[in-house]
Amino acid sequence: MSVASTTAAAAPPRPMTREEKKVILASSLGTIFEWYDFYLYGTLAVIIGKQFFSAFEPATQAIFALLAFAAGFLVRPFGALVFGRLGDLVGRKYTFLVTIVIMGASTFLVGLLPSYAAIGWLAPVILILLRMLQGLALGGEYGGAAVYVAEHAPVGRRGFYTAWIQTTATLGLLLSLAVIVSLRLGMGEEAFQTSFPLFFGLQGGWRIPFLASIILLAISIYIRLQMNESPAFLKMKEEGTRSKAPLSEAFGQWKNAKIVLIALFGLVVGQAVVWYTGQFYALFFLQNILKVDLLTANVLIAWSLIIGTPAFLFFGALSDRIGRKPVILAGCLIAALTYFPLYGALTSVANPKYERALENVKIEVSADPATCGNLFDPVGIRKFTAPCDVARRTLSQQALRYTKVDAPAGSPFRVTINGAEVPFTDAATFPKTVAEAAVAAGYPAANDAEKVKVTGFFSALGNPQALKIIAILTVMVLYVTMVYGPIAAALVEFFPTRIRYTAMSLPYHIGNGWFGGLLPATSFAIVASTGDIYSGLWYPVGFALMTVVIGVLFVRETKDVDIQNYN
Template identity: 40%
Template sequence: MADAHPHPPASEPSESDIRLVIAASSAGTVFEWYDFFIYGTLASFVGKAFFPNVGPTLQLLLVWAGFAVGFGFRPLGAILFGYWGDKLGRKYTFLVTVTLMGISTAGVGFIPSAETIGLWAPFTVLILRILQGLALGGEYGGAAIYVSEHSPPSRRGYYTGYIQSSVVGGFVLSLIVVLTNAAIFPADTLSAWGWRAPFVLSLALLAISLWMRLKLSESPVFLAMREQGEIAGNPFVESFTYPGNKKRIFIALFGITGILTTIWYTAFFSALSFLKGPMRVAPETVELVIGIAAIITMAFYVMVGAWSDRVGRKLPLVIGAGLTLALLFPIFWGMGSLANPGLQASAKAAPVIVAGPACSTDPFADLKGVKQSECGKVLETLTASGVPYSVQDAPALAVTVGGKPVAIDPAWLVDDAALRKEADKARKAGLEAVLTANGFDFNVQHPGLGALIGIGALLTVLGALSGLTYGATAAQLTEMFPPQIRYSSMSIPYHIGAGYLGGFLPLIASYINARTGDAYAGLWYTWAVVAFGLVVAMWGLKGGPPHDFRDDAD
C-alpha cells in the first residue's frame, strides 16, 4: 500500500550536518542517562544517607524502590512531553527535558541527610526522582525521533544506533565519575559528603548539553507537517484512535521494549548488584570491570543498527531474545563461580538448612509493622550475607551447617525495638563465625586477573545481547508510527515498558532473591518477560527490509 504519511523528500544530509545532529542528541542523552543512573550507581551511599534506620536488606530494597519510582513516572512524562513534542516540535521539547533532569539530579546532592531533617529527606529524594522520571519520559523519544527524522532511510539504523549507544554511555559516565570520586576523596570524606559531588556535577553537564542542543534546528519532518497543516489535534488521544495503532502500541510495549529493557537492566544493574552483593567483590573492582565491558559493548549498538539497515529490524531482536533465554543463567553462574568460587564450594560442602515454624522472611516486615518470625530473622541475616540456604518445617527453630547443629543465642532473637540493632549485629556476627569455621569466606573478594578477564568477557556477552535487542530500536519505533503522532505513540509504550518492566526489575529481582535466599532466583523475572516478549515479537513484527511508516493496519 502506498505511504500515506511518508517522510518528506530530503537530500542526503551532509557529513557535518549529521555529525552535529548525532553529537548534540547523543551527548544530551548521555548526560541525561548519567543523571538518572548515578542514583543507582551510588545506591549504598544513598541508602545510608536517606534510609538509615532499617536493616541492610530493607535499606537496599528502599533504595531500589526509589530508583523504581523514577521509572514509574516515565510513562506520565512520555504522555506530557510526547504531546508537546507532537504539537510544538522535537527540538524545544527535549531542551525542556534535559533541563528538568539536570536540575532535579543536582538537587539530590544538596538534600540534608535523614539524621538532619528526618523523613523530609527520603520524601524529597522521591519527589526529585519523580521529576527525573518525567524528564526521562520525554527525552528518549525526542532524541531518537530527532536523529531518525534527519536520517536517510538507508542509514537510519546506523545513525540512530548512536542514540542507543549513548544510553550505555550515560551508565559508563556514571561509573567513571564514581570511580574518580572515590580516588579523590578519602573513605571517611566520601562517606560523609563526597558521594554528593557526582550529583552536583550534573549542573555542568546540563550547561554543556544546552549549549550543544541550542545549535540544532527543528526536525525536517515536523517542519513539513507544520507547513502542510498536519499537526495532530490531540496526539495522546489520536495515539489510541489512529487505525491499527493499538496493536502497534501493544507490540512495541511487550514485543520490543519488554525484551530490550529487561535484558539491559539485567546486563548492567543486576550484574552490578550481584557482584557487589552476594559475591562480595570489591565495589571499585566491580565498577571498573563493568565499565570496561560497557565501553566495549557500546560499539555493538551502532553495529547492530547498521546491520538492521540491511536485514530489517526484527531479525537482530529475535536473535538477541532467543540467545538471552539460552544463556542468561549460565552467564550468571559463570560469573558467580569466577567471582567467589569459595562461596559455591562451601555451600556444597557445608549446606545450610534452617528449620522452624513460619519459616519465611518478609523484607518489608518493618514497613508493615509486622514482626519477623525467629526463623525469618535468621533467613534475613543469611540473605544479607549472601549465604545460600534451604528451608524445612519444624516445631522449633533449628539451624544446621554441614549437618552440624548451630547453637542459637537468645540475644539473636530479641524483639525489643530499642535492642533491634544490637540483636541484628549479634546474629550476623554469630552466624558468620559459625559459617567461617565451616569454610565460608566473608572477606571482600579480589579475584585474580584471569577471573576478572573471564567476568569481563561474560559481561561483554550480556552487553552484546543487549545490543542485539536495543541497537535498532530507535529506527524501528520511529518507522512503526505515523509522523503526526510519532512522539507520543512511540514514547508511551517505550516508557511503560522501560518504566515498569525494566525500571522495577532491580526491586523485583532483589525481592525474589531476599524471599528465596537464592542469588540467582531473580533472573527468572527477566527470563519470563523476555520469553513472553519473544512470542509477541514473532507474532506481531514484520521481517524484511525496513521502510518508512505505512498506513497498513497489519
C-alpha cells in the same frame, strides 16, 4: 495502520553530511548527560540513604534510598505522556530542550540538598520530589532524541543513526562510574562519604558529581539551541496534518493502541530485561551475591561497557540490512538460553571458594510450614518478625544458599549447617552467628584471597582472573547491544509522524522503567524467597522468552517504512 503506501526502497549507504553529524552529536551528547544524571543516584544509593534517611536503622535506610531510586523509574511513563504530547503538538526540538533543563536542574539541586540531620523530614521529601522530576524528564528525553535523529536519517540508515542514541544510556552509566571511582580513589572513602568540606556547611565528596552536572547542563543547552526542527515535523506542520489530541489518538483508538501493546510486549519488555540483566543486575550480583568489593565490581563492569559499546552501532547497522525484528528477538532468545551458565561462570571465576561452598555446604531451614511465610518483597517494605522468616531473609542477604524443609506441625524451628544446629537467639545476633558458622563450614570470609580484587582501573588488565570476568560481562553487554541497538528505529517506524513522539515513548518507558527498572529488586526478592542465588534469573529469562513468542507472532518488520511521508 497499513504501511503499504509508505514503504520505500532502501538507499545505498552514503557518508554522513555535516548537518547529520551535528544532529547526532547534539542529540547524543545531551542524552548522555541525562543518563549520567539519572544513574548518579542509583550508583550512590547507599550513601544517599545514610544522608537523607538517617532517622531509620541502616537496613531501612538502604531500602528507602532504593525506593526513592525506583520512584524515578515508576514516573517515567508519565513523563512520556506529558512530553510526548508536547513533542507532537509543538515540536521535537523545544520539547526535549525542556526535558534536559528539568533533569539538569533536579540533579544539581540534589547536590545542594541539606541532609536529614540539618533540615529533618524536608530532606527526604524534597529528595523524592527531585527524583520524580528526574524520571519525568527522562520519560520525555529519550523519545524526543530518538524521534529527532530518526526523522533526520536517510532511508536505509535509520538503524545505524539511531544506534548512536542507544549508546548514550551505557555511556552515561560509564561516565557516572568513572567520576565516582575517580573521586573515591582521589579523596578516600571517608572524605567522599562524609567529611570533604564544600560550602554552605555541606560536606561529602559524593555531592560533587551532582553539582558538576550544572556544567554538563550548560553545554547541552548551548548545543541544543543550535539545532533545527526535524524535517518530518516541519512537513507535517506545513501540511496542517498535526494531531490535535495525540494522547487520545495514540491510545484511545484501538488501531493505534493495539500497536502500542504489540511494541511493548513483542519488543520492549524483552529488550528491557536483557538490558538491565546485562548491566545493573550483573553489578548487583557481583557486589551483593558474590561479595566483590565496590571498586572492583565497578571497574570490571566499566571495562565490559567500554569493550562492548561499539556493538550498538554494529547491530543498529545490521538491522538496516536484515531487519529490526530478527536482531532484537535473536538477542532476547540467546540471552534467555545462556544467562544461567554465564552467571554460573561468573560465580566460578569471581569467587571460587564461594562456588565450592554452594556445592559442599548444606544449609537447611526446618520449620512447621505454618510458621514460615512468603518472603517475596520486591519493594523492600515488609517487616519480617517470625524466626523462620528472619532467618531465611538473613541467609539470603548473606548470599548463603539454603533449602527449606517442611517439618511436621508443631515442630520447632531449626537452622542447620552440615547437620550442626545454628542457634537462633534473636534477629539482632543471628546474622553474626550464622556468618561465623558458614565460614567455619567452608564459605569464604570477607577478605578471602581467592576472591577477585583489583586496586585500580588499569590494574584489571594485568589480572587474569579479572580479565576472565570482563570477558563474561562483555558477552552479556553484547546481548544488550543486540536488543537495544535497533529498538529506537523499530519504535519510531511503528507510528505515524502525527503521534510518533507520544506513541513510541510510552511503551519504551513502561518496558524499561517498570519491567526493567524493577528487575534488580524483584530478582533479589525471588532469590530471598527460594534460597537459590540463581533463581532471580527466571525473571529476565521468562520475559525475554515471552517477547520472543509474541514478537515472532505479531511484530511486523518496519525497516523500509518511509517515515517522512507516514502521517
